Amino acid sequence: MRLQGKVALITGGASGIGLATVRKFVREGAKVMIADINLEQAEAAAAEIAGEGHEGSVAAVGVNVSVYAEVEAAVARTVEIFGSLDVIFNNAGIAGGRPLLEHDPAVDYEPIIRVDQDGVYYGILAAGRQFKQQGTGGVIISTSSIYGEQAAELSFTYSAAKAAVISFTRSAAYELAEYGVRAVAITPGRVGTPIINQFSEELKATFAAEQLRNKLTRPEEIADVVAFLASDEANAINGTVVSVDDGYSVF
Numbered sequence: 001m002r003l004q005g006k007v008a009l010i011t012g013g014a015s016g017i018g019l020a021t022v023r024k025f026v027r028e029g030a031k032v033m034i035a036d037i038n039l040e041q042a043e044a045a046a047a048e049i050a051g052e053g054h055e056g057s058v059a060a061v062g063v064n065v066s067v068y069a070e071v072e073a074a075v076a077r078t079v080e081i082f083g084s085l086d087v088i089f090n091n092a093g094i095a096g097g098r099p100l101l102e103h104d105p106a107v108d109y110e111p112i113i114r115v116d117q118d119g120v121y122y123g124i125l126a127a128g129r130q131f132k133q134q135g136t137g138g139v140i141i142s143t144s145s146i147y148g149e150q151a152a153e154l155s156f157t158y159s160a161a162k163a164a165v166i167s168f169t170r171s172a173a174y175e176l177a178e179y180g181v182r183a184v185a186i187t188p189g190r191v192g193t194p195i196i197n198q199f200s201e202e203l204k205a206t207f208a209a210e211q212l213r214n215k216l217t218r219p220e221e222i223a224d225v226v227a228f229l230a231s232d233e234a235n236a237i238n239g240t241v242v243s244v245d246d247g248y249s250v251f
């Protein structure tokens with residue numbers, strides 16, 4: 001079990017990529033705090049996983065990652081329940097957007113920046129402070145996107161926020177190295193989660209066709225990579241982007 005003895009906090013852990021990663025981390029021996037704005041769904045997931053033979057390995061906390069005090073409180077709650085923090089997976093995110101010239105900044109800019117950009121910054125800051133205080137090192141993994149590296153339709157703000165995630169990752173690796181902290185960003189392509197599953201079968205087929213082997217990525221496939229990145233086996237991977245886009249970016 002590659003995460004035996006590690007404690008992780010996973011934002012957006014109640015659904016999609018986050019939930020698949022919670023399950024994978026617990027199977028790999030970690031203790032995991034599911035941190036999500038949807039507390040009901042987070043608690044239900046925690047109860048279900050605990051009931052599958054993982055009692056004491058999983059808990060839930062409500063957090064809006066757009067509010068620093070809430071992120072700090074989620075870190076504190078994790079330490080209170082599990083004794084420390086070793087890994088943060090800054091994964092909570094929202095998508096959406098309209099053509100640029102139709103933007104209402106209050107709808108198409110501010111909410112996405114608050115969650116997808118500010119939320120990752122707050123996660124890095126709160127976890128970084130905890131790692132420094134513990135003196136144990138730590139790992140920061142953050143979910144960017146293929147859109148963080150390219151322009152895309154209806155994604156003016158989302159692309160900017162996801163690009164910031166990559167920049168934060170490089171700078172965090174640089175600034176926190178003296179505390180033994182590593183930071184890595186991942187760039188998923190088209191993943192079969194509620195963000196994508198809300199669309200018509202036709203649009204989902206189009207998304208699948210954008211990736212080599214004509215498939216959407218399964219959230220579990222992303223979770224496998226995140227577990228590896230969080231483990232000591234990935235100790236040489238730092239300050240960089242790991243592509244998990246099923247070949248999307250070869251086009």
Ligand code: NAD
Nearest residue numbers: 012015016017036037064065092093145188190191193195
């Ligand atoms: P999802 O909607 O299944 O999960 C997102 C989770 O984040 C939900 O549980 C939601 O409640 C939570 N959340 C939303 N706003 C929050 C907030 N303010 N505070 C705390 N939690 C909040 O989506 P997903 O596809 O699993 O997305 C996870 C991450 O992956 C996101 O950052 C997304 O941008 C990124 N991503 C997804 C895809 C894809 O194709 N699905 C592709 C690239 C990147």
